[in-house]
Amino acid sequence: MSYSIEIDQLSLSYKNTDFKAINNLSLKVKRNEVLGLLGPNGAGKTTLISMLTGLQRPDKGKIFIEGLETSANIHEIQKILGVVPQEYALYPKLTAKENLQFFGSMYGVDRKILKKRIDEGIEKMGLSKFSNKRIDTFSGGMKRRINLLAGVLHEPKLIFLDEPTVGVDVQSKHVIIEFLTSLNQAGTTIVYSSHLLHEAQSFCSRVAIIDHGEIQVEGATKDILVSEGRVKSLEEIFIENTSNSK
Numbered sequence: 001m002s003y004s005i006e007i008d009q010l011s012l013s014y015k016n017t018d019f020k021a022i023n024n025l026s027l028k029v030k031r032n033e034v035l036g037l038l039g040p041n042g043a044g045k046t047t048l049i050s051m052l053t054g055l056q057r058p059d060k061g062k063i064f065i066e067g068l069e070t071s072a073n074i075h076e077i078q079k080i081l082g083v084v085p086q087e088y089a090l091y092p093k094l095t096a097k098e099n100l101q102f103f104g105s106m107y108g109v110d111r112k113i114l115k116k117r118i119d120e121g122i123e124k125m126g127l128s129k130f131s132n133k134r135i136d137t138f139s140g141g142m143k144r145r146i147n148l149l150a151g152v153l154h155e156p157k158l159i160f161l162d163e164p165t166v167g168v169d170v171q172s173k174h175v176i177i178e179f180l181t182s183l184n185q186a187g188t189t190i191v192y193s194s195h196l197l198h199e200a201q202s203f204c205s206r207v208a209i210i211d212h213g214e215i216q217v218e219g220a221t222k223d224i225l226v227s228e229g230r231v232k233s234l235e236e237i238f239i240e241n242t243s244n245s246k
């Protein structure tokens, strides 16, 4: 089995709405790909990710993660998933290390292994000097780096990232993308949701542009950029294939 994610005809409507937030959406993501899940505000990205990570149940359709159907295997699946939300999920009064120890033990990582992963991760993120400093003294970029580490201490096979570099300086962005690239090279599949199309174009091996809960464009990044006989930017492709009604 070579797919990390298989989505088959998925639909979901929120209560008291008369439209489908996700409408009969099918998508396959191969193992070890970096998928950019892109779309304008309100397109359905968060709704789709919430179903993929087991937070919401679809009205219709099926999802398989690493070959396991989600509704019947959600606990097993959550052990192999890493979710890095856009909001910081960190305790401000604890140090960076204490936060990571907390999240690592929540995932049940063995103490010795956890210590090694925390030390290595903090070093890769360029934050060794700050490991014993409280999170509330950190800049936005530093918090975002620790937030990312917190979501991957259990070495998930598949990571969902929601705007991992939004609002951070160029240095932090660079460190974060390098870190994610090294995880991907080690075999991790990544689903990356962002409005930063320039970053998505260079980082993602595959792109799915969604709007109105449906896939508008999907394919290998290098293939979808070639359109009407010329190479376009991802931004051009995005604008051509999405509405600006929100």
Ligand SMILES: Nc1ncnc2c1ncn2[C@@H]1O[C@H](COP(=O)(O)OP(=O)(O)OP(=O)(O)O)[C@@H](O)[C@H]1O
Residues within 6 Å of the ligand: 014, 015, 017, 021, 039, 040, 041, 042, 043, 044, 045, 046, 047, 048
């Ligand atoms: N809890 C909810 N109740 C009702 N409607 C909702 C709810 N959450 C989202 N929606 C609607 O579902 C649609 C998809 O929203 P969703 O948050 O998934 O979009 P998104 O692509 O993640 O947008 P953004 O880029 O702004 O985060 C939108 O029309 C939104 O208004």
